[in-house]
Amino acid sequence: MAAAHVSARDARISALLSTRSTPPGTLIAEGEWAHRCLLDAAGDIETFVWCPELLGDDGRALARAAAGRARASFTVSVKTFARVSRRNRPSGLASLVRLPDWRAGDGVIGGRPVGPGTVVLVADGIEYASNLGALVRVVDASGAAALIVTSRRARVESPEVFTASRGTVLTTPVIDLGSPAQAATWLERHGFAVHLALPGAEGHFRDRPRGDRPTAIVVGSEGNGVAPEWREVPHEAVSIPMRGRADSLNVAVAAGVLLFG
Amino acid sequence: MAAAHVSARDARISALLSTRSTPPGTLIAEGEWAHRCLLDAAGDIETFVWCPELLGDDGRALARAAAGRARASFTVSVKTFARVSRRNRPSGLASLVRLPDWRAGDGVIGGRPVGPGTVVLVADGIEYASNLGALVRVVDASGAAALIVTSRRARVESPEVFTASRGTVLTTPVIDLGSPAQAATWLERHGFAVHLALPGAEGHFRDRPRGDRPTAIVVGSEGNGVAPEWREVPHEAVSIPMRGRADSLNVAVAAGVLLFG
Numbered sequence: 035m036a037a038a039h040v041s042a043r044d045a046r047i048s049a050l051l052s053t054r055s056t057p058p059g060t061l062i063a064e065g066e067w068a069h070r071c072l073l074d075a076a077g078d079i080e081t082f083v084w085c086p087e088l089l090g091d092d093g094r095a096l097a098r099a100a101a102g103r104a105r106a107s108f109t110v111s112v113k114t115f116a117r118v119s120r121r122n123r124p125s126g127l128a129s130l131v132r133l134p135d136w137r138a139g140d141g142v143i144g145g146r147p148v149g150p151g152t153v154v155l156v157a158d159g160i161e162y163a164s165n166l167g168a169l170v171r172v173v174d175a176s177g178a179a180a181l182i183v184t185s186r187r188a189r190v191e192s193p194e195v196f197t198a199s200r201g202t203v204l205t206t207p208v209i210d211l212g213s214p215a216q217a218a219t220w221l222e223r224h225g226f227a228v229h230l231a232l233p234g235a236e237g238h239f240r241d242r243p244r245g246d247r248p249t250a251i252v253v254g255s256e257g258n259g260v261a262p263e264w265r266e267v268p269h270e271a272v273s274i275p276m277r278g279r280a281d282s283l284n285v286a287v288a289a290g291v292l293l294f295g
Numbered sequence: 296m297a298a299a300h301v302s303a304r305d306a307r308i309s310a311l312l313s314t315r316s317t318p319p320g321t322l323i324a325e326g327e328w329a330h331r332c333l334l335d336a337a338g339d340i341e342t343f344v345w346c347p348e349l350l351g352d353d354g355r356a357l358a359r360a361a362a363g364r365a366r367a368s369f370t371v372s373v374k375t376f377a378r379v380s381r382r383n384r385p386s387g388l389a390s391l392v393r394l395p396d397w398r399a400g401d402g403v404i405g406g407r408p409v410g411p412g413t414v415v416l417v418a419d420g421i422e423y424a425s426n427l428g429a430l431v432r433v434v435d436a437s438g439a440a441a442l443i444v445t446s447r448r449a450r451v452e453s454p455e456v457f458t459a460s461r462g463t464v465l466t467t468p469v470i471d472l473g474s475p476a477q478a479a480t481w482l483e484r485h486g487f488a489v490h491l492a493l494p495g496a497e498g499h500f501r502d503r504p505r506g507d508r509p510t511a512i513v514v515g516s517e518g519n520g521v522a523p524e525w526r527e528v529p530h531e532a533v534s535i536p537m538r539g540r541a542d543s544l545n546v547a548v549a550a551g552v553l554l555f556g
Binding site for chain 2: 074075168173174175177199201205239274276278279280282283287288290291294295
């Protein structure tokens with residue numbers, strides 16, 4: 035079946051136009067690398083648009099595969115693709131992708147049961163999409179159950195999150211629990227030990243208690259660290275010793291050290 | 296002494312103009328945060344320019360302190376400052392800073408003697424200035440002796456390195472040893488154990504040998520990992536187990552896990 039050819043004015047591709055923010059829970063993936071990720075991760079493609087004139091043989095093969103998996107797919111002109119693309123050099127492939135609707139429910143997080151071995155990373159007040167993406171990648175790689183975000187400032191749906199996460203945002207549970215108090219309520223109800231990463235605290239991260247309870251490791255924002263609301267939650271303080279001039283590590287580096295340490 | 300007031304055509308500030316790359320070994324630091332870093336770290340300010348009209352009281356106090364430490368300082372108009380600034384909102388403070396000339400010499404690296412406890416991080420083929428800066432920050436925080444770079448693609452002098460390193464690029468030895476073979480020669484001559492970070496290798500990073508020799512931990516580029524030339528150097532392979540979909544971590548995250556692990 036040949037894909038329908040549409041113009042930038044067609045309402046069916048309006049959510050992809052670069053002048054718009056994507057609807058909540060959806061993001062734009064653009065280019066060959068992103069589409070390889072999407073196909074590998076069985077991403078949920080709502081709308082796929084491609085511009086045959088901009089693609090070589092590899093790109094066209096990818097386009098056929100993506101079109102076969104998308105709910106709707108359209109070909110567009112070079113001019114229309116330019117209105118979709120967020121890049122200086124439009125690639126010819128763009129998808130509107132729906133992220134899974136991950137939840138923290140009763141005894142369950144991100145589709146997995148909460149048990150004594152469950153580890154979640156909590157990131158508070160994250161400002162930069164590139165850091166949010168790197169945090170998602172760390173959670174994926176470490177085998178933690180989910181990334182919980184509180185007082186979030188960066189959008190999970192940002193294309194930079196997709197890139198910095200190397201596409202793992204498609205398959206890693208990222209759950210916005212709102213405020214620290216709301217997140218703490220859920221964690222407390224499920225018996226989590228809460229470990230706050232506080233630079234300069236006494237507890238060395240390697241000695242943090244690893245007992246018979248699920249564990250939440252809380253890292254703070256780039257500028258301000260863990261918010262005061264988190265410090266009111268019953269917790270253990272853990273720290274990474276800083277041996278140089280800097281008073282903290284990049285938040286994704288700190289999360290990596292804590293999750294793998 | 297009142298600072299001389301100069302225009303954008305004055306040769307004494309031409310190295311600061313945003314249309315230029317800075318001379319090798321120098322970088323531009325701009326804004327209040329950067330100048331606080333510079334003063335704290337006793338950075339070597341070659342030329343300082345400031346625009347009184349753009350500054351509040353705090354900024355003016357900083358400007359006086361920076362002017363007192365710079366080899367040369369000048370005031371400029373709002374219009375001239377706009378030609379210096381790399382930002383959308385010019386801050387009113389900019390310095391041309393000389394980085395220390397760190398060397399790997401005979402028995403010495405970055406001004407410290409090489410001994411059995413010496414640890415260096417080697418970063419091969421780094422492409423992005425933000426990653427290079429994050430690597431510098433990790434080296435600073437971990438207390439490693441230096442960051443050695445090989446087959447470098449990002450410029451150490453990039454303003455992004457300054458920002459991502461949180462200013463620690465001013466005080467952390469960053470040494471470009473050229474090719475992997477050149478770096479390996481220096482490491483071998485000094486008896487270093489070379490540990491290559493190879494995703495999927497057998498050796499878990501936590502079990503890497505920590506003996507009586509100095510240690511070099513080698514991490515690879517964002518896209519391609521550690522270059523084949525490094526694999527020809529006698530080494531131990533170390534890996535961080537990847538439990539999810541991603542096949543690697545961000546290079547600064549991996550360096551953090553390895554240096555603190």
